[in-house]
Amino acid sequence: MTVAAVSGGDTEAPERKRRNVAGIVWANLALFFLYQESVHRFLAYSGLRHWSTIFLATMLQALPFLVLGVVVGAAISAFVPAVALARALPKRSILAVPVAGLAGALLPGCECSAAPVTNRLVSRGVEPAVALTFLLAAPAINPIVVVATAVAFPNHPEMVWARFIASLATAIIVGLIWSRVAGRKWIRFTTDDHDHGHRLDAFVATATNDFAQAGGFLVVGASLVATMQTVVPAHFLRSLGGSGFAAILTMACLAVLLSVCSEADAFVAAGLIQFSLTARLAFLVVGPMIDLKLIALQIAVFGRAFAARFAPLVFIIAILSSIVVGAVLL
Amino acid sequence: MKPLDRARAVTATGALALWMGLTNAMLKYLKSSMRPWLVLAGIGLVAMGVYSLIGERRHAQPDHTHRTGSGGTIGWLLVTPIVIVIAFGANALGTFAVSGPASGLPSYAFDIAQYAASADEHVPKLRIGDIIEGAPERANREYLFTHDVRFIGFVNHVGYAGPRSFIVTRYLISCCAADAIPLSVTINGATTVPENNQWIDITARLQPVPNSAPPQDTFFGPLMRVTKYKPIHEPDGPYESLRSV
Numbered sequence: 145m146t147v148a149a150v151s152g153g154d155t156e157a158p159e160r161k162r163r164n165v166a167g168i169v170w171a172n173l174a175l176f177f178l179y180q181e182s183v184h185r186f187l188a189y190s191g192l193r194h195w196s197t198i199f200l201a202t203m204l205q206a207l208p209f210l211v212l213g214v215v216v217g218a219a220i221s222a223f224v225p226a227v228a229l230a231r232a233l234p235k236r237s238i239l240a241v242p243v244a245g246l247a248g249a250l251l252p253g254c255e256c257s258a259a260p261v262t263n264r265l266v267s268r269g270v271e272p273a274v275a276l277t278f279l280l281a282a283p284a285i286n287p288i289v290v291v292a293t294a295v296a297f298p299n300h301p302e303m304v305w306a307r308f309i310a311s312l313a314t315a316i317i318v319g320l321i322w323s324r325v326a327g328r329k330w331i332r333f334t335t336d337d338h339d340h341g342h343r344l345d346a347f348v349a350t351a352t353n354d355f356a357q358a359g360g361f362l363v364v365g366a367s368l369v370a371t372m373q374t375v376v377p378a379h380f381l382r383s384l385g386g387s388g389f390a391a392i393l394t395m396a397c398l399a400v401l402l403s404v405c406s407e408a409d410a411f412v413a414a415g416l417i418q419f420s421l422t423a424r425l426a427f428l429v430v431g432p433m434i435d436l437k438l439i440a441l442q443i444a445v446f447g448r449a450f451a452a453r454f455a456p457l458v459f460i461i462a463i464l465s466s467i468v469v470g471a472v473l474l
Numbered sequence: 475m476k477p478l479d480r481a482r483a484v485t486a487t488g489a490l491a492l493w494m495g496l497t498n499a500m501l502k503y504l505k506s507s508m509r510p511w512l513v514l515a516g517i518g519l520v521a522m523g524v525y526s527l528i529g530e531r532r533h534a535q536p537d538h539t540h541r542t543g544s545g546g547t548i549g550w551l552l553v554t555p556i557v558i559v560i561a562f563g564a565n566a567l568g569t570f571a572v573s574g575p576a577s578g579l580p581s582y583a584f585d586i587a588q589y590a591a592s593a594d595e596h597v598p599k600l601r602i603g604d605i606i607e608g609a610p611e612r613a614n615r616e617y618l619f620t621h622d623v624r625f626i627g628f629v630n631h632v633g634y635a636g637p638r639s640f641i642v643t644r645y646l647i648s649c650c651a652a653d654a655i656p657l658s659v660t661i662n663g664a665t666t667v668p669e670n671n672q673w674i675d676i677t678a679r680l681q682p683v684p685n686s687a688p689p690q691d692t693f694f695g696p697l698m699r700v701t702k703y704k705p706i707h708e709p710d711g712p713y714e715s716l717r718s719v
Binding site for chain 2: 166169170172173176177180191192193194196197198199200201202203204205207208211212215292295296345348349351352353355356357359360361363364367369370373374403404405407409411412444
């Protein structure tokens with residue numbers, strides 16, 4: 145009898161544990177809400193408060209774009225027949241990759257929309273390399289970002305062209321390399337089984353699932369961004385500088401660490417006047433493609449094995465293409 | 475994360491976005507132009523969350539979890555922003571990130587004298603950005619040297635500018651508070667120096683920089699002599715934006 149009870153408890157334990165965790169989280173939330181006055185006084189230390197403002201600003205700024213991406217992705221998954229997309233794109237990837245790059249201009253807004261959409265494109269049969277080209281190009285060459293760049297660099301209109309060309313080139317080159325080397329390897333994507341059953345149910349289930357996953361990783365990314373901006377003081381950034389390759393590498397790394405939204409990064413780059421124009425170009429090309437919050441999102445959507453290969457590849461190609469375009473145009 | 479908890483977390487995140495978007499809390503983090511998008515995102519999340527809550531209640535099938543995917547434990551992190559808002563409240567950026575003079579702002583095509591003539595007030599209300607961006611330009615500088623102007627900002631003592639002096643700062647944001655640039659002017663000639671963090675409405679006039687000016691590290695932005703100031707509450711929109719955008 146004892147044996148039976150123990151074995152029964154074993155199978156139920158994980159289930160009960162999970163229910164307990166859920167209960168603790170919701171109960172704590174309610175408790176916090178009731179005692180918020182005293183908690184505010186306790187946490188009034190300005191460094192922590194600064195962290196909380198940067199964290200929430202990054203989350204709230206990304207939220208509408210993430211919802212847009214999740215909804216578009218779920219709509220593709222629930223309402224677009226699996227064969228339609230594959231038929232719409234050119235068969236050969238050498239043609240399909242540039243087409244996907246230019247199509248990136250169609251999705252306005254920040255980089256946070258692109259990852260969920262790309263995931264659903266792949267799960268609807270689009271070749272990964274083609275979908276990834278779209279992922280890289282979308283946040284860097286859309287009209288909003290082009291206008292923001294023009295406003296931020298009024299004395300250097302060539303910066304707008306340089307950014308457009310270098311970003312598109314990076315997206316296409318990475319796409320072509322990926323289609324040669326990787327194919328469908330490493331990338332993890334959600335398989336759809338929504339071709340049967342209720343369409344609206346499938347749409348909502350896909351959207352909430354994608355949002356919970358990507359949103360969770362966005363929290364990780366936003367925490368890292370806030371920590372970076374709190375720990376590294378602004379005057380340290382101003383004290384950096386230099387020229388040549390070191391400056392370009394510094395700015396590329398800064399783009400990854402600061403994770404400024406692609407609609408605002410031109411204003412940040414414009415302010416870092418101690419760096420050469422080519423170094424600032426590298427900042428603008430790398431930032432929308434690969435930064436802390438995007439790496440977190442890419443791990444969420446495509447898996448670790450993917451991100452470990454994709455992120456360094458993009459980083460290197462983006463720097464090289466900035467150097468080449470910078471040498472010609474700037 | 476079970477579908478029921480996932481639906482709750484999505485609903486709660488949507489409620490947070492809606493609350494931010496429908497009150498002025500969002501202005502502490504984002505530009506006001508983001509408001510409709512934040513509200514739309516909130517409505518979308520709440521609608522999706524409530525739809526799946528109702529669905530989960532109606533047909534709680536045993537295999538449901540496996541069919542729709544678990545969403546991973548990572549989804550629990552979605553409660554973090556909610557916990558942080560409750561723990562810290564909604565706060566605008568404060569004195570923590572105030573630092574030296576702003577550099578590399580976009581060029582400025584705003585005629586302060588013309589604006590002052592068209593405004594009703596005797597003393598024109600400007601932004602700190604107007605003073606910082608306008609001062610290097612001849613016509614604007616002439617105006618600022620010969621007229622009092624009014625602006626608001628919060629007081630701080632991050633850089634020491636001498637006795638009876640203080641610094642008035644507002645942040646410039648182009649997208650959200652994560653890209654904020656502090657814009658500061660140094661005020662002298664005060665009979666009483668306001669407390670740290672106090673927002674003030676100040677009337678002051680631009681001064682030529684004295685030869686004995688402190689080094690760049692401690693000298694924050696243009697130097698102005700105060701005519702009068704009064705303490706105010708933190709405004710609903712605590713940040714400045716560029717005139718040119």
